[in-house]
Amino acid sequence: MTMHKRVLGALTAIAVAAGTWTSWAAPARADSVIDGILKRGKLVVGLSTFVPWAMRDKKGGLIGFEIDVANQLAKDMNVDVELIPTAWDGIIPSLLAKKFDVIITGMVMKPKRNLTVNFTHPYAFLTVGMAANKKLAMKDGLKTLDDWNNSKVTLTIKRATAPGETVERLFPKAKLRQFDDDAQALQDVLNGNAHAFLTSEPKPTYYVLDNPNVLFNPFGSGPWDPSASAFAVRKGDPDALNFFNNWIAYRKLDGWLQRTHDKWFKGRAWKSMVK
Numbered sequence: 001m002t003m004h005k006r007v008l009g010a011l012t013a014i015a016v017a018a019g020t021w022t023s024w025a026a027p028a029r030a031d032s033v034i035d036g037i038l039k040r041g042k043l044v045v046g047l048s049t050f051v052p053w054a055m056r057d058k059k060g061g062l063i064g065f066e067i068d069v070a071n072q073l074a075k076d077m078n079v080d081v082e083l084i085p086t087a088w089d090g091i092i093p094s095l096l097a098k099k100f101d102v103i104i105t106g107m108v109m110k111p112k113r114n115l116t117v118n119f120t121h122p123y124a125f126l127t128v129g130m131a132a133n134k135k136l137a138m139k140d141g142l143k144t145l146d147d148w149n150n151s152k153v154t155l156t157i158k159r160a161t162a163p164g165e166t167v168e169r170l171f172p173k174a175k176l177r178q179f180d181d182d183a184q185a186l187q188d189v190l191n192g193n194a195h196a197f198l199t200s201e202p203k204p205t206y207y208v209l210d211n212p213n214v215l216f217n218p219f220g221s222g223p224w225d226p227s228a229s230a231f232a233v234r235k236g237d238p239d240a241l242n243f244f245n246n247w248i249a250y251r252k253l254d255g256w257l258q259r260t261h262d263k264w265f266k267g268r269a270w271k272s273m274v275k
Contacts, residue, residue: 032239033101043074043081046100048088051203052264053106057273065264089160103232108162119230120244127223128166129204131215132196133189149173154194156185163198166225
């Protein structure tokens with residue numbers, strides 16, 4: 001008998017005697033989120049409202065890019081879907097508390113977030129833009145980036161979102177006001193209480209188009225800080241990560257993700273449906 005066989009035989013005898021051979025040879029797999037979805041016949045998705053990612057229509061229902069993504073994902077899994085709108089600052093804690101299976105809400109992949117949740121491959125990309133108050137910018141002589149990086153400037157963002165890093169990088173001297181939703185942050189600028197609202201494109205472009213007498217984009221069409229959005233899932237579930245990654249790859253290759261993204265981000269046929 002070779003030395004290799006003798007060592008393997010000894011290890012086997014020890015494992016059997018200790019009653020651990022089965023778990024050592026074939027460790028049991030904890031139930032995946034995917035198993036739970038299939039058993040209950042329903043995919044539960046956490047999201048926050050962002051134009052045009054997820055919005056309320058005139059009847060109170062949810063429409064938008066994320067809604068189409070969640071619905072198509074559930075259809076491809078042959079299950080129903082339940083959408084759970086959640087405040088942005090509570091969406092990761094709610095995922096960890098198992099209030100839903102996955103976050104699909106344009107969440108940017110950030111290292112700090114990745115310490116708490118796992119991200120899939122990107123399924124969409126975004127940049128940061130600005131919608132600024134014309135009168136305030138003219139009154140304070142704000143023209144260049146250096147002009148805007150000033151303590152007399154007040155900027156608004158939605159709390160805990162990617163534009164906060166843009167403000168920190170480009171306008172560290174400016175005052176920053178953070179709001180729980182886009183509508184509040186925008187309204188502060190429309191009311192003349194803040195100079196500009198920073199958020200992901202194409203929202204700033206839409207806001208300027210909808211309020212041309214009040215708002216403008218002081219830096220043209222050049223957006224800042226490109227970033228990638230991904231689904232977020234709980235850690236310790238490689239099967240869920242594998243399935244969602246493969247679904248994203250499949251829907252990228254067949255063009256569905258790009259066509260659906262263009263429908264919401266490059267056109268505004270949906271505008272009449274929204275409040």
